[in-house]
Amino acid sequence: MIDDETRTWLNSLGRFDAAPGSLAGIVVVDVTRVVAGPYCSMILADLGATVIKVEHPDDPDYTRTFPPMLEREDADPFSGFFAQYNRNKLGLTVNMRHPEGKSVLERLVAKADVLVENFRPGTMDRLGLGYERLREVNPRLVYAALSGYGQYGPYRTRPAYDNSAQATGGLWSMNGPAGGAPTRIGTIIGDLGASLYGVIGVLAALRHAEHTGEGQLVDISQQDSVLTLTENAVVSYTTEGIIPEPLGNQHPFVRPYELFACKDGFVFFGGYTDKFWKISCDIFGEPGEYDEHPDLQSMGARFREDVYQEQVKPMVQRWFAGRTKAELEGIAGDLVPLSAVKDISEVVGDPQIAARDMVVDVEYDGYGMLRTFGSPVKLDRTPPRARGLAPDKGEHSTDILRDFVGLTQTEIDALREAGTI
Incomplete structure:
Protein backbone atom coordinates (compact mmCIF):
# COMPACT_ATOMS: atom_id res chain seq x y z
CA MET A 1 0.00 0.00 0.00
CA THR A 230 -27.07 -19.68 -17.42
CA GLU A 231 -29.60 -19.58 -14.53
CA ASN A 232 -31.15 -23.03 -14.04
CA ALA A 233 -29.65 -24.71 -17.13
CA VAL A 234 -27.10 -26.85 -15.28
CA VAL A 235 -29.46 -28.21 -12.64
CA SER A 236 -32.24 -28.73 -15.19
CA TYR A 237 -29.90 -30.92 -17.21
CA THR A 238 -28.21 -32.77 -14.35
CA THR A 239 -31.50 -33.39 -12.53
CA GLU A 240 -34.01 -33.97 -15.34
CA GLY A 241 -31.92 -34.31 -18.50
CA ILE A 242 -33.43 -31.15 -20.00
CA ILE A 243 -31.24 -29.29 -22.49
CA PRO A 244 -32.44 -25.66 -22.70
CA GLU A 245 -33.19 -24.34 -26.17
CA PRO A 246 -33.88 -20.79 -27.39
CA LEU A 247 -37.20 -19.50 -26.02
CA GLY A 248 -37.27 -16.02 -27.49
CA ASN A 249 -38.64 -13.62 -24.89
CA GLN A 250 -40.29 -16.28 -22.77
CA HIS A 251 -39.18 -17.82 -19.48
CA PRO A 252 -38.76 -21.62 -19.39
CA PHE A 253 -41.62 -22.10 -16.89
CA VAL A 254 -42.82 -18.78 -15.41
CA ARG A 255 -45.83 -17.24 -17.23
CA PRO A 256 -46.72 -14.48 -18.04
CA TYR A 257 -43.14 -13.25 -17.95
CA GLU A 258 -42.12 -11.91 -21.35
CA LEU A 259 -42.27 -9.20 -23.98
CA PHE A 260 -45.61 -7.80 -25.10
CA ALA A 261 -46.35 -5.38 -27.93
CA CYS A 262 -48.10 -2.11 -27.20
CA LYS A 263 -49.11 0.95 -29.22
CA ASP A 264 -45.62 2.43 -29.61
CA GLY A 265 -43.24 -0.41 -28.85
CA PHE A 266 -42.90 -3.16 -26.28
CA VAL A 267 -43.10 -3.71 -22.55
CA PHE A 268 -41.95 -6.43 -20.22
CA PHE A 269 -44.78 -7.80 -18.09
CA GLY A 270 -44.11 -10.25 -15.28
CA GLY A 271 -47.43 -10.58 -13.50
CA TYR A 272 -47.10 -14.32 -12.93
CA THR A 273 -47.80 -14.63 -9.20
CA ASP A 274 -51.38 -14.94 -7.96
CA LYS A 275 -51.11 -11.53 -6.28
CA PHE A 276 -49.84 -9.73 -9.38
CA TRP A 277 -52.25 -11.56 -11.67
CA LYS A 278 -55.27 -10.39 -9.68
CA ILE A 279 -54.00 -6.81 -9.54
CA SER A 280 -53.43 -6.88 -13.29
CA CYS A 281 -56.90 -8.22 -13.98
CA ASP A 282 -58.40 -5.52 -11.76
CA ILE A 283 -56.41 -2.79 -13.53
CA PHE A 284 -56.68 -3.86 -17.15
CA GLY A 285 -59.51 -6.37 -17.39
CA GLU A 286 -63.17 -5.88 -17.97
CA PRO A 287 -65.32 -5.59 -14.82
CA GLY A 288 -65.63 -9.02 -13.24
CA GLU A 289 -63.12 -10.58 -15.66
CA TYR A 290 -61.00 -12.05 -12.87
CA ASP A 291 -64.00 -13.83 -11.28
CA GLU A 292 -65.22 -15.00 -14.67
CA HIS A 293 -62.06 -17.08 -15.10
CA PRO A 294 -61.57 -19.07 -11.89
CA ASP A 295 -59.53 -21.57 -13.89
CA LEU A 296 -56.85 -18.87 -14.34
CA GLN A 297 -56.61 -17.85 -10.71
CA SER A 298 -54.03 -20.51 -9.89
CA MET A 299 -50.40 -19.78 -10.74
CA GLY A 300 -49.85 -23.44 -11.59
CA ALA A 301 -52.72 -23.39 -14.08
CA ARG A 302 -51.40 -20.27 -15.79
CA PHE A 303 -47.99 -21.94 -16.18
CA ARG A 304 -49.46 -24.72 -18.35
CA GLU A 305 -48.37 -24.16 -21.92
CA ASP A 306 -51.80 -24.73 -23.47
CA VAL A 307 -53.60 -22.53 -20.95
CA TYR A 308 -51.05 -19.78 -21.31
CA GLN A 309 -51.02 -19.74 -25.12
CA GLU A 310 -54.78 -20.08 -25.57
CA GLN A 311 -56.10 -17.91 -22.73
CA VAL A 312 -53.59 -15.94 -20.70
CA LYS A 313 -51.36 -14.53 -23.44
CA PRO A 314 -54.25 -13.35 -25.68
CA MET A 315 -55.80 -11.63 -22.66
CA VAL A 316 -52.60 -9.72 -21.87
CA GLN A 317 -52.09 -8.83 -25.53
CA ARG A 318 -55.58 -7.34 -25.61
CA TRP A 319 -54.88 -5.32 -22.46
CA PHE A 320 -51.76 -3.68 -23.87
CA ALA A 321 -52.41 -3.29 -27.61
CA GLY A 322 -54.06 0.13 -27.53
CA ARG A 323 -51.85 1.80 -24.92
CA THR A 324 -48.39 3.38 -25.15
CA LYS A 325 -45.38 2.36 -23.07
CA ALA A 326 -45.70 5.51 -20.97
CA GLU A 327 -49.42 4.93 -20.40
CA LEU A 328 -48.88 1.35 -19.31
CA GLU A 329 -46.09 2.29 -16.92
CA GLY A 330 -48.17 5.15 -15.57
CA ILE A 331 -51.16 2.90 -14.96
CA ALA A 332 -49.45 -0.14 -13.50
CA GLY A 333 -45.71 0.40 -13.14
CA ASP A 334 -45.92 1.04 -9.40
CA LEU A 335 -48.19 -1.95 -8.78
CA VAL A 336 -46.96 -4.86 -10.89
CA PRO A 337 -43.70 -5.72 -12.71
CA LEU A 338 -44.36 -3.82 -15.93
CA SER A 339 -41.52 -1.94 -17.62
CA ALA A 340 -41.13 -0.20 -20.96
CA VAL A 341 -38.49 -1.77 -23.20
CA LYS A 342 -36.28 1.26 -23.72
CA ASP A 343 -33.64 1.92 -26.33
CA ILE A 344 -30.39 3.50 -25.18
CA SER A 345 -31.55 7.04 -25.94
CA GLU A 346 -34.49 6.51 -23.61
CA VAL A 347 -32.26 4.95 -20.96
CA VAL A 348 -29.81 7.87 -21.03
CA GLY A 349 -32.75 10.24 -20.48
CA ASP A 350 -34.45 8.07 -17.85
CA PRO A 351 -35.20 9.92 -14.57
CA GLN A 352 -34.26 6.87 -12.48
CA ILE A 353 -30.89 6.66 -14.24
CA ALA A 354 -30.40 10.39 -13.59
CA ALA A 355 -31.36 10.04 -9.93
Whole structure:
Protein backbone atom coordinates (compact mmCIF):
# COMPACT_ATOMS: atom_id res chain seq x y z
CA MET A 1 0.00 0.00 0.00
CA ILE A 2 1.18 3.54 -0.72
CA ASP A 3 2.55 5.79 2.00
CA ASP A 4 1.68 9.41 2.78
CA GLU A 5 4.48 10.74 0.60
CA THR A 6 3.22 8.80 -2.39
CA ARG A 7 -0.33 9.92 -1.70
CA THR A 8 0.86 13.53 -1.81
CA TRP A 9 2.44 12.81 -5.20
CA LEU A 10 -0.78 11.28 -6.49
CA ASN A 11 -2.75 14.27 -5.31
CA SER A 12 -0.39 16.47 -7.32
CA LEU A 13 -1.44 14.52 -10.42
CA GLY A 14 -5.08 15.21 -9.67
CA ARG A 15 -5.96 11.54 -9.32
CA PHE A 16 -7.66 11.75 -5.92
CA ASP A 17 -10.72 13.82 -5.20
CA ALA A 18 -11.85 15.11 -1.82
CA ALA A 19 -13.25 11.74 -0.71
CA PRO A 20 -10.77 8.90 -1.35
CA GLY A 21 -12.44 5.59 -2.07
CA SER A 22 -12.50 2.39 -0.07
CA LEU A 23 -9.42 1.09 -1.91
CA ALA A 24 -7.35 4.25 -1.42
CA GLY A 25 -3.75 3.21 -0.87
CA ILE A 26 -3.97 0.07 -3.03
CA VAL A 27 -1.72 0.18 -6.10
CA VAL A 28 -2.72 -1.85 -9.17
CA VAL A 29 -0.45 -2.53 -12.13
CA ASP A 30 -2.71 -2.97 -15.16
CA VAL A 31 -1.07 -4.64 -18.18
CA THR A 32 -4.39 -5.44 -19.85
CA ARG A 33 -6.06 -4.37 -23.07
CA VAL A 34 -9.50 -4.32 -24.75
CA VAL A 35 -12.31 -4.82 -22.16
CA ALA A 36 -12.19 -7.76 -19.72
CA GLY A 37 -8.98 -6.64 -18.01
CA PRO A 38 -9.41 -2.85 -18.36
CA TYR A 39 -12.96 -2.97 -16.98
CA CYS A 40 -11.81 -5.03 -14.00
CA SER A 41 -9.05 -2.55 -13.16
CA MET A 42 -11.34 0.43 -13.88
CA ILE A 43 -13.77 -0.75 -11.22
CA LEU A 44 -10.87 -0.98 -8.77
CA ALA A 45 -9.85 2.56 -9.80
CA ASP A 46 -13.40 3.84 -9.31
CA LEU A 47 -13.27 2.40 -5.79
CA GLY A 48 -10.15 4.38 -4.99
CA ALA A 49 -7.20 2.21 -6.03
CA THR A 50 -4.26 3.80 -7.83
CA VAL A 51 -4.23 2.00 -11.18
CA ILE A 52 -1.18 2.32 -13.44
CA LYS A 53 -2.07 1.30 -16.99
CA VAL A 54 0.99 -0.12 -18.71
CA GLU A 55 1.01 -0.09 -22.52
CA HIS A 56 3.61 -0.97 -25.13
CA PRO A 57 5.08 2.32 -26.43
CA ASP A 58 4.61 1.26 -30.08
CA ASP A 59 1.60 -1.06 -29.69
CA PRO A 60 -0.76 0.44 -27.11
CA ASP A 61 -4.22 -0.84 -26.22
CA TYR A 62 -5.88 -0.99 -29.63
CA THR A 63 -9.22 0.15 -28.26
CA ARG A 64 -7.64 3.61 -28.48
CA THR A 65 -8.79 3.38 -32.13
CA PHE A 66 -12.33 2.15 -31.38
CA PRO A 67 -15.30 4.45 -32.07
CA PRO A 68 -16.83 6.73 -31.04
CA MET A 69 -14.00 9.25 -31.31
CA LEU A 70 -13.63 12.62 -29.62
CA GLU A 71 -12.15 15.16 -32.03
CA ARG A 72 -10.00 18.27 -31.69
CA GLU A 73 -8.06 20.24 -34.33
CA ASP A 74 -4.61 20.19 -32.72
CA ALA A 75 -4.39 16.55 -31.59
CA ASP A 76 -5.20 13.01 -32.63
CA PRO A 77 -8.75 11.75 -32.04
CA PHE A 78 -9.38 10.20 -28.62
CA SER A 79 -11.54 7.09 -28.28
CA GLY A 80 -14.65 7.36 -26.16
CA PHE A 81 -14.66 3.55 -25.99
CA PHE A 82 -11.16 3.54 -24.51
CA ALA A 83 -12.04 6.36 -22.13
CA GLN A 84 -15.07 4.50 -20.80
CA TYR A 85 -13.01 1.52 -19.62
CA ASN A 86 -9.84 3.31 -18.54
CA ARG A 87 -10.97 6.23 -16.44
CA ASN A 88 -9.16 7.12 -13.21
CA LYS A 89 -5.92 5.46 -14.38
CA LEU A 90 -2.36 6.70 -14.73
CA GLY A 91 -0.62 6.06 -18.06
CA LEU A 92 2.81 4.41 -18.36
CA THR A 93 4.50 2.92 -21.43
CA VAL A 94 6.89 -0.04 -21.06
CA ASN A 95 8.11 -2.53 -23.64
CA MET A 96 8.15 -5.65 -21.48
CA ARG A 97 10.09 -7.55 -24.16
CA HIS A 98 13.15 -5.38 -23.50
CA PRO A 99 15.36 -6.60 -20.66
CA GLU A 100 15.26 -3.09 -19.20
CA GLY A 101 11.47 -3.09 -19.59
CA LYS A 102 11.21 -6.32 -17.65
CA SER A 103 13.30 -4.74 -14.90
CA VAL A 104 11.07 -1.67 -14.84
CA LEU A 105 7.94 -3.79 -14.46
CA GLU A 106 9.52 -5.82 -11.66
CA ARG A 107 10.45 -2.65 -9.79
CA LEU A 108 6.89 -1.41 -10.26
CA VAL A 109 5.41 -4.69 -9.03
CA ALA A 110 7.71 -4.65 -6.00
CA LYS A 111 5.82 -1.61 -4.69
CA ALA A 112 2.34 -2.64 -5.88
CA ASP A 113 -0.46 -4.70 -4.34
CA VAL A 114 -2.15 -6.09 -7.45
CA LEU A 115 -1.28 -6.94 -11.04
CA VAL A 116 -4.04 -7.56 -13.59
CA GLU A 117 -3.32 -9.19 -16.97
CA ASN A 118 -5.54 -10.72 -19.64
CA PHE A 119 -3.08 -12.37 -22.01
CA ARG A 120 -3.39 -15.93 -23.22
CA PRO A 121 -1.97 -18.27 -20.53
CA GLY A 122 1.78 -18.64 -20.91
CA THR A 123 2.38 -15.20 -22.44
CA MET A 124 3.61 -13.55 -19.24
CA ASP A 125 5.75 -16.61 -18.46
CA ARG A 126 7.48 -16.31 -21.84
CA LEU A 127 8.27 -12.69 -20.98
CA GLY A 128 9.79 -13.84 -17.70
CA LEU A 129 7.03 -11.99 -15.84
CA GLY A 130 4.63 -14.78 -14.92
CA TYR A 131 3.09 -15.32 -11.51
CA GLU A 132 5.85 -17.52 -10.15
CA ARG A 133 8.49 -14.93 -11.02
CA LEU A 134 6.53 -11.92 -9.77
CA ARG A 135 5.65 -13.59 -6.47
CA GLU A 136 9.43 -13.81 -5.89
CA VAL A 137 9.62 -10.07 -6.48
CA ASN A 138 6.65 -9.38 -4.20
CA PRO A 139 5.30 -12.26 -2.06
CA ARG A 140 2.19 -10.30 -1.13
CA LEU A 141 1.24 -9.58 -4.75
CA VAL A 142 -2.30 -10.41 -5.84
CA TYR A 143 -1.88 -11.57 -9.45
CA ALA A 144 -5.18 -11.55 -11.36
CA ALA A 145 -5.14 -13.42 -14.69
CA LEU A 146 -8.26 -13.14 -16.87
CA SER A 147 -8.37 -15.41 -19.92
CA GLY A 148 -10.72 -17.29 -22.19
CA TYR A 149 -10.45 -20.68 -20.51
CA GLY A 150 -8.32 -20.18 -17.40
CA GLN A 151 -4.78 -21.08 -16.45
CA TYR A 152 -5.23 -24.87 -16.61
CA GLY A 153 -7.31 -27.42 -18.48
CA PRO A 154 -7.22 -28.76 -22.07
CA TYR A 155 -8.38 -25.46 -23.61
CA ARG A 156 -6.03 -23.17 -21.66
CA THR A 157 -3.90 -22.08 -24.64
CA ARG A 158 -6.74 -21.52 -27.09
CA PRO A 159 -7.28 -17.97 -28.32
CA ALA A 160 -10.64 -16.62 -27.20
CA TYR A 161 -12.97 -13.67 -27.51
CA ASP A 162 -16.26 -12.90 -25.83
CA ASN A 163 -18.09 -14.95 -28.45
CA SER A 164 -15.86 -17.92 -27.62
CA ALA A 165 -17.07 -17.78 -24.03
CA GLN A 166 -20.72 -17.36 -25.02
CA ALA A 167 -20.39 -20.36 -27.31
CA THR A 168 -18.54 -22.72 -24.95
CA GLY A 169 -20.22 -21.57 -21.75
CA GLY A 170 -23.69 -22.59 -22.92
CA LEU A 171 -25.32 -19.17 -23.09
CA TRP A 172 -25.36 -18.86 -26.88
CA SER A 173 -27.25 -22.14 -27.29
CA MET A 174 -30.06 -20.89 -25.03
CA ASN A 175 -30.64 -17.48 -26.57
CA GLY A 176 -32.66 -16.59 -29.65
CA PRO A 177 -36.19 -16.86 -31.06
CA ALA A 178 -38.22 -19.88 -30.07
CA GLY A 179 -37.66 -22.63 -32.61
CA GLY A 180 -34.93 -20.63 -34.32
CA ALA A 181 -31.17 -20.62 -34.45
CA PRO A 182 -29.15 -19.69 -31.35
CA THR A 183 -28.42 -15.97 -31.11
CA ARG A 184 -25.49 -14.22 -29.48
CA ILE A 185 -26.30 -12.11 -26.42
CA GLY A 186 -26.27 -8.53 -27.67
CA THR A 187 -23.35 -7.41 -25.51
CA ILE A 188 -19.93 -8.75 -24.53
CA ILE A 189 -21.24 -10.64 -21.53
CA GLY A 190 -18.26 -13.03 -21.49
CA ASP A 191 -15.83 -10.14 -21.11
CA LEU A 192 -17.96 -8.22 -18.64
CA GLY A 193 -18.76 -11.27 -16.51
CA ALA A 194 -15.05 -12.10 -16.25
CA SER A 195 -14.34 -8.48 -15.29
CA LEU A 196 -16.78 -8.59 -12.40
CA TYR A 197 -15.56 -11.94 -11.12
CA GLY A 198 -12.03 -10.58 -11.43
CA VAL A 199 -12.90 -7.71 -9.11
CA ILE A 200 -14.48 -10.09 -6.61
CA GLY A 201 -11.44 -12.34 -6.69
CA VAL A 202 -9.01 -9.44 -6.25
CA LEU A 203 -10.93 -8.05 -3.28
CA ALA A 204 -11.02 -11.46 -1.59
CA ALA A 205 -7.29 -12.01 -2.22
CA LEU A 206 -6.44 -8.52 -0.94
CA ARG A 207 -8.21 -9.24 2.33
CA HIS A 208 -6.20 -12.44 2.70
CA ALA A 209 -2.97 -10.62 1.85
CA GLU A 210 -3.66 -7.89 4.39
CA HIS A 211 -4.10 -10.48 7.15
CA THR A 212 -1.26 -12.84 6.20
CA GLY A 213 1.16 -10.94 3.94
CA GLU A 214 0.62 -13.68 1.38
CA GLY A 215 -0.50 -12.92 -2.15
CA GLN A 216 -2.08 -15.40 -4.54
CA LEU A 217 -3.13 -16.10 -8.11
CA VAL A 218 -6.67 -15.06 -9.05
CA ASP A 219 -7.53 -17.24 -12.08
CA ILE A 220 -10.63 -16.08 -13.97
CA SER A 221 -12.00 -17.85 -17.05
CA GLN A 222 -14.51 -16.25 -19.42
CA GLN A 223 -16.01 -19.68 -20.09
CA ASP A 224 -16.44 -20.30 -16.36
CA SER A 225 -18.00 -16.87 -15.93
CA VAL A 226 -20.56 -17.40 -18.69
CA LEU A 227 -21.52 -20.82 -17.35
CA THR A 228 -22.59 -19.25 -14.05
CA LEU A 229 -24.92 -16.89 -15.94
CA THR A 230 -27.07 -19.68 -17.42
CA GLU A 231 -29.60 -19.58 -14.53
CA ASN A 232 -31.15 -23.03 -14.04
CA ALA A 233 -29.65 -24.71 -17.13
CA VAL A 234 -27.10 -26.85 -15.28
CA VAL A 235 -29.46 -28.21 -12.64
CA SER A 236 -32.24 -28.73 -15.19
CA TYR A 237 -29.90 -30.92 -17.21
CA THR A 238 -28.21 -32.77 -14.35
CA THR A 239 -31.50 -33.39 -12.53
CA GLU A 240 -34.01 -33.97 -15.34
CA GLY A 241 -31.92 -34.31 -18.50
CA ILE A 242 -33.43 -31.15 -20.00
CA ILE A 243 -31.24 -29.29 -22.49
CA PRO A 244 -32.44 -25.66 -22.70
CA GLU A 245 -33.19 -24.34 -26.17
CA PRO A 246 -33.88 -20.79 -27.39
CA LEU A 247 -37.20 -19.50 -26.02
CA GLY A 248 -37.27 -16.02 -27.49
CA ASN A 249 -38.64 -13.62 -24.89
CA GLN A 250 -40.29 -16.28 -22.77
CA HIS A 251 -39.18 -17.82 -19.48
CA PRO A 252 -38.76 -21.62 -19.39
CA PHE A 253 -41.62 -22.10 -16.89
CA VAL A 254 -42.82 -18.78 -15.41
CA ARG A 255 -45.83 -17.24 -17.23
CA PRO A 256 -46.72 -14.48 -18.04
CA TYR A 257 -43.14 -13.25 -17.95
CA GLU A 258 -42.12 -11.91 -21.35
CA LEU A 259 -42.27 -9.20 -23.98
CA PHE A 260 -45.61 -7.80 -25.10
CA ALA A 261 -46.35 -5.38 -27.93
CA CYS A 262 -48.10 -2.11 -27.20
CA LYS A 263 -49.11 0.95 -29.22
CA ASP A 264 -45.62 2.43 -29.61
CA GLY A 265 -43.24 -0.41 -28.85
CA PHE A 266 -42.90 -3.16 -26.28
CA VAL A 267 -43.10 -3.71 -22.55
CA PHE A 268 -41.95 -6.43 -20.22
CA PHE A 269 -44.78 -7.80 -18.09
CA GLY A 270 -44.11 -10.25 -15.28
CA GLY A 271 -47.43 -10.58 -13.50
CA TYR A 272 -47.10 -14.32 -12.93
CA THR A 273 -47.80 -14.63 -9.20
CA ASP A 274 -51.38 -14.94 -7.96
CA LYS A 275 -51.11 -11.53 -6.28
CA PHE A 276 -49.84 -9.73 -9.38
CA TRP A 277 -52.25 -11.56 -11.67
CA LYS A 278 -55.27 -10.39 -9.68
CA ILE A 279 -54.00 -6.81 -9.54
CA SER A 280 -53.43 -6.88 -13.29
CA CYS A 281 -56.90 -8.22 -13.98
CA ASP A 282 -58.40 -5.52 -11.76
CA ILE A 283 -56.41 -2.79 -13.53
CA PHE A 284 -56.68 -3.86 -17.15
CA GLY A 285 -59.51 -6.37 -17.39
CA GLU A 286 -63.17 -5.88 -17.97
CA PRO A 287 -65.32 -5.59 -14.82
CA GLY A 288 -65.63 -9.02 -13.24
CA GLU A 289 -63.12 -10.58 -15.66
CA TYR A 290 -61.00 -12.05 -12.87
CA ASP A 291 -64.00 -13.83 -11.28
CA GLU A 292 -65.22 -15.00 -14.67
CA HIS A 293 -62.06 -17.08 -15.10
CA PRO A 294 -61.57 -19.07 -11.89
CA ASP A 295 -59.53 -21.57 -13.89
CA LEU A 296 -56.85 -18.87 -14.34
CA GLN A 297 -56.61 -17.85 -10.71
CA SER A 298 -54.03 -20.51 -9.89
CA MET A 299 -50.40 -19.78 -10.74
CA GLY A 300 -49.85 -23.44 -11.59
CA ALA A 301 -52.72 -23.39 -14.08
CA ARG A 302 -51.40 -20.27 -15.79
CA PHE A 303 -47.99 -21.94 -16.18
CA ARG A 304 -49.46 -24.72 -18.35
CA GLU A 305 -48.37 -24.16 -21.92
CA ASP A 306 -51.80 -24.73 -23.47
CA VAL A 307 -53.60 -22.53 -20.95
CA TYR A 308 -51.05 -19.78 -21.31
CA GLN A 309 -51.02 -19.74 -25.12
CA GLU A 310 -54.78 -20.08 -25.57
CA GLN A 311 -56.10 -17.91 -22.73
CA VAL A 312 -53.59 -15.94 -20.70
CA LYS A 313 -51.36 -14.53 -23.44
CA PRO A 314 -54.25 -13.35 -25.68
CA MET A 315 -55.80 -11.63 -22.66
CA VAL A 316 -52.60 -9.72 -21.87
CA GLN A 317 -52.09 -8.83 -25.53
CA ARG A 318 -55.58 -7.34 -25.61
CA TRP A 319 -54.88 -5.32 -22.46
CA PHE A 320 -51.76 -3.68 -23.87
CA ALA A 321 -52.41 -3.29 -27.61
CA GLY A 322 -54.06 0.13 -27.53
CA ARG A 323 -51.85 1.80 -24.92
CA THR A 324 -48.39 3.38 -25.15
CA LYS A 325 -45.38 2.36 -23.07
CA ALA A 326 -45.70 5.51 -20.97
CA GLU A 327 -49.42 4.93 -20.40
CA LEU A 328 -48.88 1.35 -19.31
CA GLU A 329 -46.09 2.29 -16.92
CA GLY A 330 -48.17 5.15 -15.57
CA ILE A 331 -51.16 2.90 -14.96
CA ALA A 332 -49.45 -0.14 -13.50
CA GLY A 333 -45.71 0.40 -13.14
CA ASP A 334 -45.92 1.04 -9.40
CA LEU A 335 -48.19 -1.95 -8.78
CA VAL A 336 -46.96 -4.86 -10.89
CA PRO A 337 -43.70 -5.72 -12.71
CA LEU A 338 -44.36 -3.82 -15.93
CA SER A 339 -41.52 -1.94 -17.62
CA ALA A 340 -41.13 -0.20 -20.96
CA VAL A 341 -38.49 -1.77 -23.20
CA LYS A 342 -36.28 1.26 -23.72
CA ASP A 343 -33.64 1.92 -26.33
CA ILE A 344 -30.39 3.50 -25.18
CA SER A 345 -31.55 7.04 -25.94
CA GLU A 346 -34.49 6.51 -23.61
CA VAL A 347 -32.26 4.95 -20.96
CA VAL A 348 -29.81 7.87 -21.03
CA GLY A 349 -32.75 10.24 -20.48
CA ASP A 350 -34.45 8.07 -17.85
CA PRO A 351 -35.20 9.92 -14.57
CA GLN A 352 -34.26 6.87 -12.48
CA ILE A 353 -30.89 6.66 -14.24
CA ALA A 354 -30.40 10.39 -13.59
CA ALA A 355 -31.36 10.04 -9.93
CA ARG A 356 -28.79 7.26 -9.53
CA ASP A 357 -26.05 9.29 -11.29
CA MET A 358 -25.61 6.50 -13.82
CA VAL A 359 -24.79 8.73 -16.79
CA VAL A 360 -21.93 11.07 -15.97
CA ASP A 361 -20.33 13.96 -17.83
CA VAL A 362 -16.54 14.09 -18.11
CA GLU A 363 -14.72 17.04 -19.66
CA TYR A 364 -11.73 16.18 -21.87
CA ASP A 365 -9.69 19.31 -22.43
CA GLY A 366 -10.06 20.46 -26.00
CA TYR A 367 -12.22 17.51 -26.97
CA GLY A 368 -15.38 18.49 -25.16
CA MET A 369 -17.72 16.51 -22.97
CA LEU A 370 -17.92 12.73 -22.90
CA ARG A 371 -21.05 11.17 -21.44
CA THR A 372 -20.49 7.65 -20.16
CA PHE A 373 -21.93 5.23 -17.64
CA GLY A 374 -21.41 5.87 -13.94
CA SER A 375 -20.77 3.36 -11.18
CA PRO A 376 -23.52 0.98 -10.03
CA VAL A 377 -21.73 0.52 -6.69
CA LYS A 378 -23.24 3.00 -4.24
CA LEU A 379 -21.28 3.53 -1.02
CA ASP A 380 -22.42 6.28 1.32
CA ARG A 381 -19.07 6.76 3.12
CA THR A 382 -16.59 6.21 0.28
CA PRO A 383 -18.47 6.76 -2.97
CA PRO A 384 -16.82 5.58 -6.20
CA ARG A 385 -15.16 8.12 -8.46
CA ALA A 386 -17.03 7.85 -11.75
CA ARG A 387 -15.89 11.10 -13.38
CA GLY A 388 -12.18 10.44 -13.79
CA LEU A 389 -10.21 10.82 -17.00
CA ALA A 390 -8.55 8.11 -19.04
CA PRO A 391 -4.83 8.76 -19.63
CA ASP A 392 -3.10 9.57 -22.87
CA LYS A 393 -0.59 6.91 -23.88
CA GLY A 394 2.28 7.12 -21.40
CA GLU A 395 0.96 10.38 -19.98
CA HIS A 396 2.45 9.80 -16.53
CA SER A 397 5.51 7.73 -17.43
CA THR A 398 8.09 10.19 -16.12
CA ASP A 399 6.18 10.88 -12.89
CA ILE A 400 5.64 7.19 -12.14
CA LEU A 401 9.18 6.08 -12.91
CA ARG A 402 10.82 8.98 -11.08
CA ASP A 403 8.56 9.50 -8.07
CA PHE A 404 7.10 6.04 -7.52
CA VAL A 405 9.63 3.54 -8.91
CA GLY A 406 12.62 5.70 -7.96
CA LEU A 407 14.52 6.05 -11.24
CA THR A 408 16.66 9.07 -11.93
CA GLN A 409 15.89 11.41 -14.79
CA THR A 410 19.04 10.17 -16.54
CA GLU A 411 17.82 6.57 -16.30
CA ILE A 412 14.39 7.57 -17.60
CA ASP A 413 15.92 9.44 -20.54
CA ALA A 414 18.02 6.39 -21.41
CA LEU A 415 14.98 4.12 -21.34
CA ARG A 416 13.12 6.49 -23.61
CA GLU A 417 16.05 6.74 -26.01
CA ALA A 418 16.23 2.92 -26.21
CA GLY A 419 12.51 2.64 -26.96
CA THR A 420 11.86 0.79 -23.68
CA ILE A 421 9.28 3.34 -22.54
